Amino acid sequence: MGGKKDLAPFMEYLKELFPEAHCELTYNDPFQLLVATILSAQCTDKQVNKVTPLLFSEYADAESMAEAPIEKIEKLIHSTGFYKNKAKNIKSMSHALIHEHNGKVPDNMESLVKLPGVGRKTANVVLGNAFKVPGMVVDTHVKRISNRYGLTKNSDPEKIEQDLMKIFPRDRWTELSHQLVLFGRYFCTAKKPNCNECKIFAYCPAGNKLVK
DNA sequence: CTCCCGATAT
DNA sequence: ATATCAGGAG
Known part of the structure; x- marks a missing residue:
């Protein structure tokens, strides 16, 4: 069977970029x-x-x-x-x-x-x-990155959510959700992604098509 | 697929 | 001044 994509570099890079990723909304309950x-x-x-x-x-x-x-x-x-x-x-x-x-x-x-x-x-x-119930948040950023990086072939957010839950450890879901949103917002942007500075460019299937 | 809307970047 | 951003409902 074909080995799964190695996600270690991806997760390590996100951790390096956003070690303190958390919800930035202020709330009491x-x-x-x-x-x-x-x-x-x-x-x-x-x-x-x-x-x-x-x-x-x-x-x-x-x-x-x-x-x-x-x-x-x-x-x-x-x-x-x-x-x-x-x-x-x-x-x-x-x-x-x-x-x-x-x-x-x-x-x-x-x-x-x-x-x-x-x-x-x-x-x-x-x-x-x-509630500390693990789950993957799939917004437009997470969707874009998941497709670019080859984490899923689906375009339906709910399907992407399922795919991400299959490939990432449950205890990382919430943290990864925050990291993916931030990565999409500030680095792997919709229009001009910073491929030149991206440390996982070599692993990114979309990389060569995005960089100019 | 379109509509809802202001803030920010350019 | 104008382009871009980006969830959910109908």
Whole structure:
């Protein structure tokens, strides 16, 4: 049988680049992390952290968020973009939490993805960081890197998630998720990846096509 | 596949 | 001034 791709250099390089990779969203509990993660779509964590202190000081939990006037939420989260969708999702998600989960954020994938505005990416962030349930977060960065580096041949994020879980040790999933996102954001970027400085260029199937 | 939107980079 | 960024719902 053909040997599996050697992932050691890849994991070691990520560890070298991001030894302290962790969730950069600020939050006090699972509910706040869930809200912050919804806000983080198409928005930097830094920008999210600018609005959440005030948002949570006004509406700290599912109960108060569910009763908050939608216009107030919109105003508080405005700078994170897509604010109308996000405000609606945060409010109805909070409502669902109260009526279907006793006001608590569920700690399993099936329940999380049923919440308004919550997909697998958001669910995995909450599971990994708030509940320490290992999982692979597949956002656009992780997807791009997985395809470039030959970690998967799939384009469907859920399939990629399965593939990554097969090839990486379970106890590294959450850390790797953070490292992959950072690697994609700052090094292996969509447009002009820094192939010239990449230490694993030699192992990268896409490398020679990307470098100019 | 399109729409939702502001912030940041260029 | 304009391009780019990049989850989830319909």
